[in-house]
Amino acid sequence: MTNVAQAFVPGHITGFFTSNPDPDPTKAGSRGGGLALTEGVTVTARPAEEPRAVLNGDPVEMEAVDRVLDALEAPAEIRGVTDLPLGSGFGVSGGMALGAALSVNEAFDRRLSVNELVTIAHGAEVQAGTGLGDVVAQARGGVPIRLEPGGPQDNDLDEIPARRRIEYHVLGELETPEVLGGDTDALTEAGKQALSTVVGEPTLETFMRASRRFSRESGLLTEEVRRVIEDVTEAGGTAAMAMLGQTVFALDDGLSAAGYDPEVAAIHPGGATLEPAPDP
Amino acid sequence: MTNVAQAFVPGHITGFFTSNPDPDPTKAGSRGGGLALTEGVTVTARPAEEPRAVLNGDPVEMEAVDRVLDALEAPAEIRGVTDLPLGSGFGVSGGMALGAALSVNEAFDRRLSVNELVTIAHGAEVQAGTGLGDVVAQARGGVPIRLEPGGPQDNDLDEIPARRRIEYHVLGELETPEVLGGDTDALTEAGKQALSTVVGEPTLETFMRASRRFSRESGLLTEEVRRVIEDVTEAGGTAAMAMLGQTVFALDDGLSAAGYDPEVAAIHPGGATLEPAPDP
Numbered sequence: 001m002t003n004v005a006q007a008f009v010p011g012h013i014t015g016f017f018t019s020n021p022d023p024d025p026t027k028a029g030s031r032g033g034g035l036a037l038t039e040g041v042t043v044t045a046r047p048a049e050e051p052r053a054v055l056n057g058d059p060v061e062m063e064a065v066d067r068v069l070d071a072l073e074a075p076a077e078i079r080g081v082t083d084l085p086l087g088s089g090f091g092v093s094g095g096m097a098l099g100a101a102l103s104v105n106e107a108f109d110r111r112l113s114v115n116e117l118v119t120i121a122h123g124a125e126v127q128a129g130t131g132l133g134d135v136v137a138q139a140r141g142g143v144p145i146r147l148e149p150g151g152p153q154d155n156d157l158d159e160i161p162a163r164r165r166i167e168y169h170v171l172g173e174l175e176t177p178e179v180l181g182g183d184t185d186a187l188t189e190a191g192k193q194a195l196s197t198v199v200g201e202p203t204l205e206t207f208m209r210a211s212r213r214f215s216r217e218s219g220l221l222t223e224e225v226r227r228v229i230e231d232v233t234e235a236g237g238t239a240a241m242a243m244l245g246q247t248v249f250a251l252d253d254g255l256s257a258a259g260y261d262p263e264v265a266a267i268h269p270g271g272a273t274l275e276p277a278p279d280p
Numbered sequence: 281m282t283n284v285a286q287a288f289v290p291g292h293i294t295g296f297f298t299s300n301p302d303p304d305p306t307k308a309g310s311r312g313g314g315l316a317l318t319e320g321v322t323v324t325a326r327p328a329e330e331p332r333a334v335l336n337g338d339p340v341e342m343e344a345v346d347r348v349l350d351a352l353e354a355p356a357e358i359r360g361v362t363d364l365p366l367g368s369g370f371g372v373s374g375g376m377a378l379g380a381a382l383s384v385n386e387a388f389d390r391r392l393s394v395n396e397l398v399t400i401a402h403g404a405e406v407q408a409g410t411g412l413g414d415v416v417a418q419a420r421g422g423v424p425i426r427l428e429p430g431g432p433q434d435n436d437l438d439e440i441p442a443r444r445r446i447e448y449h450v451l452g453e454l455e456t457p458e459v460l461g462g463d464t465d466a467l468t469e470a471g472k473q474a475l476s477t478v479v480g481e482p483t484l485e486t487f488m489r490a491s492r493r494f495s496r497e498s499g500l501l502t503e504e505v506r507r508v509i510e511d512v513t514e515a516g517g518t519a520a521m522a523m524l525g526q527t528v529f530a531l532d533d534g535l536s537a538a539g540y541d542p543e544v545a546a547i548h549p550g551g552a553t554l555e556p557a558p559d560p
Contacts, residue, residue, distance in 0.1 A: 102441055113482040114422070114439035141550060145393070158432075159394035161382055163554045202393040270421060270550020274443045 004046045005106035006275040007099040010268035011037035011084045012091035012137045013168070014243040015211030016218075018191035019132060019184035020149035025123040029149035030132035032191055033198050033207055035166060035249070036141040036268040041082040041092060042275070043099025045107045048077035053096065055080045064097035064131075067124035072112075074104045083263075087173035089245025094134030097121040098272050106274055114139070119151035141271035143207065145198060160202045163269060167255040167262035171224050172246035190217035204251060211240035222246060231258040284326045285386035286555045287379045290548035291317035291364045292371035292417045293448070294523040295491030296498075298471035299412060299464035300429035305403040309429035310412035312471055313478050313487055315446060315529070316421040316548040321362040321372055322555070323379025325387045328357035333376065335360045344377035344411075347404035352392075354384045363543075367453035369525025374414030377401040378552050386554055394419070399431035421551035423487065425478060440482045443549060447535040447542035451504050452526035470497035484531060491520035502526060511538040 017032030051069040053062045054077065065078055078100045084090040101117040104110065112120075122135040136155055137144040143160035194210035212229065215221040225241045228248040232239035237254025241247065248255065255262035297312030331349040333342045334357065345358055358380045364370040381397040384390065392400075398419045405411040416435055417424040423440035474490040492509065495501040505521045508528040512519035517534025521527065528535065535542035 105441060111481055111483050112441075113425070113479075114441050116482075117441065142394070142553070152438075161385060161392075161394050161397060161554055163556060199393075201391055202396075203391050269553035273422070273549035274441055276443060 003107055004044060005103040005277055006042065006044045007102035007272060008040055008042050008275050009095035009099045009138050009272040010040040010141055011095065012134045013037065013089060013249050014133065015207055015240055016191050016194035016214035017133055017243060018149070018188040018195070022150070025126040026119050026151040027149070027154050028126045028132070029122065029136070029151070029155065030191070031146050031149055031195050032133050033143070033145045033195065033210070034137050035143055036138060036271065037090070037166060037265045038268045039084050039265045040268065041080050041084070041095030041099055043096060043103050044079045045076045045100060045103035047107070048075055051075050053078045053080070055096065056082065062093060062096055063128035064093055064121070064124040065100050067127060068097050068100045068121055069104065071120045071124065072101065072104050072108065072110055074108045074110070076100070076104050076107065078103070085170050087245065088170045088247045089174070089242035091131065091134035091138055093130040094121070094125050094138055097124050098135050098138055102272060102274055115152040119153065122151040139271045141268050143204065143267060145195070145202065147195070147199070158202070160198070160204060160207060162204045163267050164204060165252050166249055166265050166267060167253065168242065168247055168249040168265070169228060169255050169260050169262045170245065170247045171228070174244045174246055187218040187220070190214045193217070205238065208238045208240050208251065215241040220244070228260070234258070283387055284324060285383040285557055286322065286324045287382035287552060288320055288322050288555050289375035289379045289418050289552040290320040290421055291375065292414045293317065293369060293529050294413065295487055295520055296471050296474035296494035297413055297523060298429070298468040298475070302430070305406040306399050306431040307429070307434050308406045308412070309402065309416070309431070309435065310471070311426050311429055311475050312413050313423070313425045313475065313490070314417050315423055316418060316551065317370070317446060317545045318548045319364050319545045320548065321360050321364070321375030321379055323376060323383050324359045325356045325380060325383035327387070328355055331355050333358045333360070335376065336362065342373060342376055343408035344373055344401070344404040345380050347407060348377050348380045348401055349384065351400045351404065352381065352384050352388065352390055354388045354390070356380070356384050356387065358383070365450050367525065368450045368527045369454070369522035371411065371414035371418055373410040374401070374405050374418055377404050378415050378418055382552060382554055395432040399433065402431040419551045421548050423484065423547060425475070425482065427479070438479070438482070440478070440484060440487060442484045443547050444484060445532050446529055446545050446547060447533065448522065448527055448529040448545070449508060449535050449540050449542045450525065450527045451508070454524045454526055467498040467500070470494045473497070485518065488518045488520050488531060495521040500524070508540070514538070
């Protein structure tokens with residue numbers, strides 16, 4: 001048994017979502033739709049004197065990771081490495097939480113199932129207030145459609161069958177806890193309508209259209225993001241806003257064709273997974 | 281929109297299973313556990329004068345594929361390429377059915393969701409009598425544990441978190457329809473016990489032990505397979521029988537260490553997926 005284990009968690013862009021609070025954090029969460037990305041977070045776990053988290057070499061305070069380590073009773077050091085920007089709607093905190101759960105289970109021989117580990121990571125994210133649906137979406141991969149809120153015991157997932165190049169362009173950060181802590185009624189109503197549209201026609205094009213409409217109707221669309229989306233549309237492409245971030249994502253070469261210099265990734269076909277153990 | 285689309289479906293080794301008939305083929309199926317393999321079936325779909333299936337260059341008669349094309353109202357040519365052996369417990373027919381559903385949906389712009397496509401392929405396999413649980417397991421990937429029978433609307437999956445080298449050695453074929461058509465009470469009882477064991481401790485080692493016990497208690501273990509499994513055990517490894525085939529699979533280098541010359545693969549981390557379109 002090795003004492004070091006590694007997991008990869010794809011990034012996740014949310015196109016639209018609802019907010020569904022519940023006193024039980026494993027039942028709380030959101031409905032919605034998003035894209036798992038080939039860019040993600042690589043997480044290693046190893047025994048340590050006391051629990052700590054490191055992201056791209058710097059010590060970080062991540063409540064969701066602390067909660068995962070607490071639930072698994074593991075004084076581990078969690079090291080995450082990612083090229084994704086933080087606080088811009090890519091699910092980095094969900095990736096750290098889920099990656100910690102998978103790698104700690106392996107390194108500390110906790111013998112839990114994937115559903116149990118996803119439930120722990122999802123509940124930790126919800127309690128930390130840093131995400132509602134990223135973890136279950138990142139566990140699934142592809143283009144996950146979250147039909148019901150909550151962890152694996154309660155939610156119900158479907159998926160749009162698609163593999164495509166995805167471009168993204170980050171304008172700035174949005175504070176997730178701030179948005180989720182406010183009045184979310186309009187947001188949830190807009191999210192339900194978007195979900196209904198995508199369930200009726202589960203294609204990427206419909207997903208993008210529903211996401212654009214959600215960003216307007218939820219009131220989350222910023223002026224700066226709106227202008228970039230319009231540029232892409234005028235150049236013949238299709239783009240939308242990543243929730244929750246000041247980030248625009250586009251299918252194929254939508255942003256490049258509009259003259260931007262975007263980051264390039266693709267839809268990641270699978271979900272979070274253990275990786276072969278790294279050198280200790 | 282391209283007229284040619286391609287999908288990859290991982291192979292699937294079943295370790296243990298139950299048989300759960302139902303008049304509705306989307307509810308019929310099996311509980312059980314298995315391993316998705318990095319070796320699989322690559323399937324392309326393209327429009328044709330009339331429906332036909334080709335496997336490794338040879339025309340084949342596959343009722344499950346015919347049923348998928350019928351359900352999707354698509355006169356497609358389905359071409360499968362695989363290094364996996366047929367009729368030896370690797371889910372090649374399930375792979376052809378699921379690969380056909382995914383690739384036809386894309387090539388013919390049918391706009392169905394992944395759950396809908398998996399349901400069609402699962403029902404087609406069950407009606408053809410060639411499989412009970414491969415399709416849903418191949419859609420999931422990893423080390424899927426099927427807690428309930430049926431397609432995605434009815435079943436309930438969990439997964440053992442694991443990535444490992446897998447070796448396999450094929451001794452001969454077993455006829456799936458023949459086994460599944462007979463008295464399956466003892467088999468189903470043994471399958472339930474194996475499932476309960478693995479749910480209690482979801483590790484690969486427990487999965488292998490439960491699979492070995494299932495092969496004995498179900499009456500499916502052949503003398504030839506038993507001898508190979510013993511050879512692996514004596515060499516310090518862990519092996520079991522692939523259902524339904526005269527096939528032995530082992531963790532890590534179990535078969536090589538026992539002096540066999542096995543095929544080598546690994547656990548496939550994700551499920552079936554579209555691939556970038558091939559050259560027409």
